[in-house]
Amino acid sequence: MPPDGPWRPALDKSVMLRHDRVRDADLLLMPERAVRLSGTGGRILRLCDGSRTVDDIVAELGESFPDAPLADEVPAFLERVRAEGWLR
Amino acid sequence: MIPAPWALLAEVTHACPLHCPYCSNPLELVRKSAELSTADWARVFGEAAELGVVQAHVSGGEPLLRPDLAEIVAAARRAGVYTQLVTSGVGLTAERLGELLAAGLNSVQLSLQDARRPGSDLIAGRVSYTDKERAAGVIRDAGVPFGLNVVLHRRNLDNLQEIIEVGARWGADRIELANTQFYGWALHNRAALLPARDQLDRAKATVAAWRETHGSGEGPELVWVMPDYYEGVPKPCMGGWGARSITVGPDGTALPCPAAYAIADLAPPNVRERPLAWIWTESAAFNAYRGTDWMTGPCRECPRREIDFGGCRCQAHALTGDAARTDPACSLSPDHGLVRDATATVGAGAADDFVYRKPGAPDRTDESPRIPGSV
Numbered sequence: 001m002p003p004d005g006p007w008r009p010a011l012d013k014s015v016m017l018r019h020d021r022v023r024d025a026d027l028l029l030m031p032e033r034a035v036r037l038s039g040t041g042g043r044i045l046r047l048c049d050g051s052r053t054v055d056d057i058v059a060e061l062g063e064s065f066p067d068a069p070l071a072d073e074v075p076a077f078l079e080r081v082r083a084e085g086w087l088r
Numbered sequence: 089m090i091p092a093p094w095a096l097l098a099e100v101t102h103a104c105p106l107h108c109p110y111c112s113n114p115l116e117l118v119r120k121s122a123e124l125s126t127a128d129w130a131r132v133f134g135e136a137a138e139l140g141v142v143q144a145h146v147s148g149g150e151p152l153l154r155p156d157l158a159e160i161v162a163a164a165r166r167a168g169v170y171t172q173l174v175t176s177g178v179g180l181t182a183e184r185l186g187e188l189l190a191a192g193l194n195s196v197q198l199s200l201q202d203a204r205r206p207g208s209d210l211i212a213g214r215v216s217y218t219d220k221e222r223a224a225g226v227i228r229d230a231g232v233p234f235g236l237n238v239v240l241h242r243r244n245l246d247n248l249q250e251i252i253e254v255g256a257r258w259g260a261d262r263i264e265l266a267n268t269q270f271y272g273w274a275l276h277n278r279a280a281l282l283p284a285r286d287q288l289d290r291a292k293a294t295v296a297a298w299r300e301t302h303g304s305g306e307g308p309e310l311v312w313v314m315p316d317y318y319e320g321v322p323k324p325c326m327g328g329w330g331a332r333s334i335t336v337g338p339d340g341t342a343l344p345c346p347a348a349y350a351i352a353d354l355a356p357p358n359v360r361e362r363p364l365a366w367i368w369t370e371s372a373a374f375n376a377y378r379g380t381d382w383m384t385g386p387c388r389e390c391p392r393r394e395i396d397f398g399g400c401r402c403q404a405h406a407l408t409g410d411a412a413r414t415d416p417a418c419s420l421s422p423d424h425g426l427v428r429d430a431t432a433t434v435g436a437g438a439a440d441d442f443v444y445r446k447p448g449a450p451d452r453t454d455e456s457p458r459i460p461g462s463v
Contacts, residue, residue: 010093014233014261016170016194022092022140029170031195031233031262032311034142036096 009057009078009087010050011039017045028086035086044074048087053076090330090369090378092140096169097147097335097346100129100160102196104149105178107213107444108201108272110239111279113149115351117447118338126156128360130163132336135364137167141334145197147174152184158191159368163190169228172197174237177215185207185226195233196229196279197264198223202243203250211243213444221258236260236308240291240315241268241281248294250321256307263308265295269408271347273445284434288315317427322399322415323394327400329377342367345373347402351411377401377411384412385421 010076011017016029019042026042028035043056056057057078058070081087102117124132132146144164151157152175153406173197175219185196200220201211208217229236236255238244244251248265255263267288268274268281288292295312304396316323326333326345340359348354357371368374376382380393387398398404407416408428414421 013231014195018142018168020140022138027140027142029194031172031197033234034170066102 006053006055008050008053009048009082011045011048012086012088015086017042030086041077044077045081045087048078050088090262093136093138093332093334093368094142095333096133096141096144096165097333098129098132098135098144098160099147099149099158099335099337099346100124100151100154101149101338102447103153104176104178104445105214106150106199106201106216107446108211108239108273109213109277109442109444110241110268111334112269112272112274112346112443113445115272115276116349117149117445118341119447122339123154124336124338124359126159126163129160132340132359132364133160133164134336135359137140137169139365143170143172145172145174150176150178152179158187158427160189161188161193170194172235173259175199175223176212176216177220179219180187180226182226182229185230185232189213189230189232192455193232195235196227197237198227198260199233199237199239200251200254201238203247203254207244207247213442224258224260225444226251230448233266234258234260235262237264237266239266239268240283240423241432242283242287245287247290247335248291249298250364252294252298252308252310260308263289264311264313266313269347269400270348271400271402273443275406276443282317282430282434283315285318285431286441288318316399316403316415316417317431319417320419322396322403322417324396325400325402325415328379330368330374331378331397334364342371342373344377345402347400348373352404354411382412382453385414385422386418387414390420404409 014030018027018029020027026037028037044057047060054075058074061070061074078087098412099122102113103120146161151173161171171193173193174197177198182247198220199343201208205217209215238251252263270278270418279374295310298310313325330344334344336359341356342359343349343356354373354376356373383393387393399418401411403417404413404415405411408423416423418424
């Protein structure tokens with residue numbers, strides 16, 4: 001992984017993101033733990049495939065949510081998820 | 089509306105190369121000839137996923153003794169369930185793990201009995217430390233999430249620092265330090281396993297010191313499973329009876345908890361006879377101690393009744409003969425003396441030899457201390 005260049009977030013390989021039909025929610029699954037995501041949380045993390053930069057993710061979400069303060073909230077959310085060790 | 093279960097403990101076999109005296113399998117082990125088939129397990133995982141299960145521990149006994157384990161894991165994966173293999177490590181070669189990962193296995197939990205070979209082999213009742221060390225290397229090399237599980241008791245608590253160092257050296261991401269829970273085989277061996285309070289105090293200090301000196305990402309995360317005999321408050325077992333988790337045994341017996349085999353009048357349902365959805369929502373066994381309506385004595389009015397759910401039903405049954413009584417580990421239980429007396433006599437008497445887990449029930453005449461069901 002090159003240290004230079006913008007961050008291209010990807011889920012840690014221990015983490016599985018999936019939709020749970022029974023609870024109608026996106027979940028992060030990992031050993032001994034399941035985390036229920038908010039609707040937008042799941043939507044953001046679905047874009048974290050290691051190819052998109054944070055700016056790409058913000059831009060892509062902006063097409064669906066033109067009035068939301070994405071430029072502040074998305075990077076902050078991604079940092080929180082990275083701090084938990086779920087994003088690389 | 090009963091909330092959906094999150095987790096499935098799939099005990100695919102009771103066969104095991106180890107003979108640990110605190111084994112969580114029931115005293116009467118299920119024979120190989122009575123085990124569910126591959127297709128049965130595939131159906132169970134499908135039904136579990138439909139019901140809301142998102143995580144499974146594929147456990148035993150030693151699940152690697154099932155030649156069809158990869159097929160079982162693949163069925164779980166097809167159902168979208170996150171699977172963790174729970175293994176002694178005996179038989180876990182790079183080839184076998186590769187096969188399981190290809191089938192969709194997500195993580196591995198390896199057991200270790202003590203920090204060093206003689207102690208670990210003594211508890212396991214078999215030469216196995218070298219196999220475990222090799223298995224740890226296989227897991228680490230595969231880069232799969234790696235948990236180490238160490239059951240703690242009087243014989244190994246004083247080695248805790250060294251146990252943690254072994255886990256770190258072997259590359260574990262997390263170490264579950266699971267103080268022995270005393271039912272089944274462990275209750276049978278309680279006199280030999282129950283630690284002294286000062287051992288636990290030192291162990292807690294060791295864990296605290298490790299956490300203080302190792303930030304997140306610096307070595308394994310430590311998970312401390314509390315020793316309820318000394319805490320005065322019961323553990324919220326399984327997050328409540330029939331609240332989060334289903335155990336399915338090798339022969340299809342479905343239970344809210346792996347220790348609940350011992351509750352004789354529970355009449356547990358079987359996945360061969362009923363769909364898992366019926367078992368979860370309708371069966372008498374899963375509803376027996378669900379919620380708070382069944383509570384007796386101090387639990388009924390207790391402000392903690394929705395926090396610890398009256399503690400462990402299996403422990404109440406094992407110690408008092410009545411699963412609906414307050415867990416004797418609770419200081420408010422009228423039966424708390426049963427636990428206090430046991431801790432007061434730690435190390436006294438000669439009962440230091442283990443009764444090793446083996447097929448065929450041990451002598452039942454002294455199975456567990458019992459008092460009449462009502463006081």
